Amino acid sequence: MYFGNIPAKPENTALDNKYFFARDTDIYGVAFNTARLIDLLDAVSNIDKSAIYLSYRLYWSLPRIKPLSIGYSVASNIKAVNGAVLDDSAERLLPILQSNSPELRTYILRFLTVYLRGLRTNEHTRIPVKHLTEIVQKFRLERLTSLLGPMQQFETAWIQWLSNPIESEVLFKQLTDADAYLRFDVTQDPSEKDYLYSIETESGYLTIQRVYRPHQRRPQYDNPAVYDFYSRPITSESTIIFYDRPLQADDNAEYLYEYFMTNQPEFEKCYFALHPKSTDWQRLEQKGFKLVPFFSKKFYELFLESDVVISSQIYNLSYKGKNLKNSRSIYLQHGIQLNDMSDWINSKHFDVFVATGKPEEDYIRTCAPIETLNSGLPRLETLHRKESTERNILFMPTWRFNLNTVTDQQFMESEYFRCINQIMTDDRIVGYLADNSITMQVKLHPNISTRTHLFNFSTNVVNCDLSYREAISSSEFALTDFSSVVLDAAFIDIPIAYYQWDASVFFQEQPYENRINYETDGLGPVFYRSDEIIEYIADGQYDRNSTIYAERKSSFFEGVEKNQINETIFKKMLEL
Incomplete structure (x- = not known):
């Protein structure tokens, strides 16, 4: 978020399509001639507010203007991953006006991509599919999809379909026995249950399905100029x-x-x-x-x-x-x-x-x-519980997506920091560790490794510099909030537990949703209050066997031959 001057272009950075694609498109502030902006809003209704800047430039046919000197953006990392949610009143993304500007076309591609990504989560829109087709075809966006990275390959296929909706299936991934395609259909009755997505629109449903087709369906399958990377079998001579x-x-x-x-x-x-x-x-x-x-x-x-x-x-x-x-x-x-x-x-x-x-x-x-x-997982095969005269318990909290870009001061004011630091500094826990010659190894997530110095470590609560494998195998107990890494410990019969202080809001600010019920399916007990988890640790309750978690473990790892x-x-x- 920018207040004041927007950061300048880094030195030695080319003003190419990659640069423009990386810039936010929902920019607000002192941006343009206000009289012309009023004319735009009178002429162009029912568009999403975050498209005003794009629409303004399209409407006045400005092939190029200098980047804004003052303003701010409401874009975020979460929005980039989860996609955009449009205003309820929006019935189109932007006006369909001619522009040959590579910069504008790149901005439009970014805006469309974030919108399509949001559709996969919301599965409802007032924007007609026909309008999306017009945007892709008018601005020839299918020619720019090479700008999309690994997180947008689904949207790449989607845009390819919008460029030619007569062809309902788009090649997504070549495979050994058959290729994977994405099938797009506009229907009034999405009765089948094997869709990846069924998106309600104003004119019906857009369904997206993963299907497998013979190699002969592949574009340019018989073209000798296109090398088939599957043509060589994997042998001992393979790289x-x-x-x-x-x-x-x-x-x-x-x-x-x-x-x-x-x-x-x-x-x-x-x-x-x-x-x-x-x-x-x-x-x-x-x-x-x-x-x-x-x-x-x-x-x-x-x-x-x-x-x-x-x-x-x-x-x-x-x-x-x-x-x-x-x-x-x-x-x-x-x-x-x-x-x-x-x-x-x-x-x-x-x-x-x-x-x-x-x-x-x-x-x-x-x-x-x-x-x-x-x-x-390969690492599980040689993972064993290590016998040692030294006693360790392991605390491995995961990270929070919304804390990526905050300052150190803001980070220390967050509930995330406060709850982790409280476990590390609580008198009862620290006393229990000292009385029993136990060390709490705190393994912070790599994404917050630069914040390590902010936490209050002590004699018996230390920053863990061991590998995950060493840290887990040498522990008698492993604690996390939501991380799956503690399942490695459960796999070798080390007791685990969850401390989920922000369970009610955690998934609202993450780029994914909850899938399992930790209370009914988890391989260890779940705590939501600090006094509960503090008592659990300080009284050494984690060292008591529980048959219910042993039974859950057997079901959880079914089919894995160690x-x-x-x-x-x-x-x-x-x-x-």
């Missing part, structure tokens, strides 16, 4: 790229890579991508990993020749015509889907999506029925 985060390993890709080194040594062209400045670089180098700098020229050259990418994160890889849409990838996940991430799943490209347990498998199959594999996780993924890879 394979593994990666976790650019600056951090110690996740599922690392552990699956280790499995290859130990059990499949004939695969000699396996590479692990990581930034050279990562603290994990030297550690993996000593292990014998073949490391390649993440996003370097060598990385992209290896990506081009690789037969499969295996990762715990999904990034927008594209190089010389190859991307994750037209080549193989196995998504190992970072955690387990406790929340409703279906919108996120629907927007991603993958050939295999690893699930952990039948409940998660059933959930993911509603989005990707062919691609889902219930193998379990000693065969990596082998199951390996066999699936060979089938791609």
Whole structure:
């Protein structure tokens, strides 16, 4: 949010389409000639307020004006992820007026993309589909969809359909046995139940379905000039790229890579991508990993020749015509889907999506029925409870999306900081830790690592610099708010608990919805008040066995064979 001067363009930044696409479009303030603005509002009614700036420039046919010097934006990270919710009175996005300005067309693409993203959540709009088609066709937005990143691949397909709605199916992802398409239909009676989305409009329903079609349906399938990255089988001669985060390993890709080194040594062209400045670089180098700098020229050259990418994160890889849409990838996940991430799943490209347990498998199959594999996470296979003379309990709170851009002072004034710091500094807990020679290891989420210095650590409450694996395996109890990472502890029979001080509002400010009931399905007790969780810890109640959570664990991890996780993924890879 800007008050006063809008930040200037960074030096050495090209004024190209990528720059314009990244700028907010709902800009307010001292922006333009007020007399002309009044004329615009008289002439252009029933548009969304956040489109006034775009509409103004379109209406007066201004091909280019300088960026605003004063103003503010009401855009946010949450809006960029969850999409825009329009005014109830809005019946069109903006006027359909001719403009050849690349800058304006790029702004319009961004505005439309955020609106379409919001439709997937709201599933209701007064904007006619015909109007959306006119916008895409008039401004030739399908030619600009290369600007859309990995989070907008669903919207990319949507815009492609709007550019030519006669063709109801749009290729979304090439696969081994059949390709995945998105099917768009305008209907009066959405009676089928297997839609990804059924959006109510003023003229009926727009339904979107995931369907699988033979390869021969693929555009340019028989064109010899278009290389088929599936034409080569995956063998021991294949080049394979593994990666976790650019600056951090110690996740599922690392552990699956280790499995290859130990059990499949004939695969000699396996590479692990990581930034050279990562603290994990030297550690993996000593292990014998073949490391390649993440996003370097060598990385992209290896990506081009690789037969499969295996990762715990999904990034927008594209190089010389190859991307994750037209080549193989196995998504190992970072955690387990406790929340409703279906919108996120629907927007991603993958050939295999690893699930952990039948409940998660059933959930993911509603989005990707062919691609889902219930193998379990690779890191779980070699995870064991560590016997030690030192006693530790582990506190791993997740993050809050709305705190990304606040100042340190605002962060310290948040309920999030106050509730975490209270657990760390409570006299009863600190006394219990000291009396029993127990250390509370606090593992903050990577997204708030820069705020670590703000918390009040002490002799028995320390900032955890161990890997997740080491921290979990050496703990006798693990506490979180909503993070799925504590399920690793539950998997090896370490008791867990949840402290959800903001349960009533947590999902209102996150880019996802709740999927499970923690009280009835969670693998540990749930607390909402500080006095309850403080008493639970300070009295050592967490160390008491509970048969109900043991039974839930058995159901939760159903179908996962602990000693065969990596082998199951390996066999699936060979089938791609």
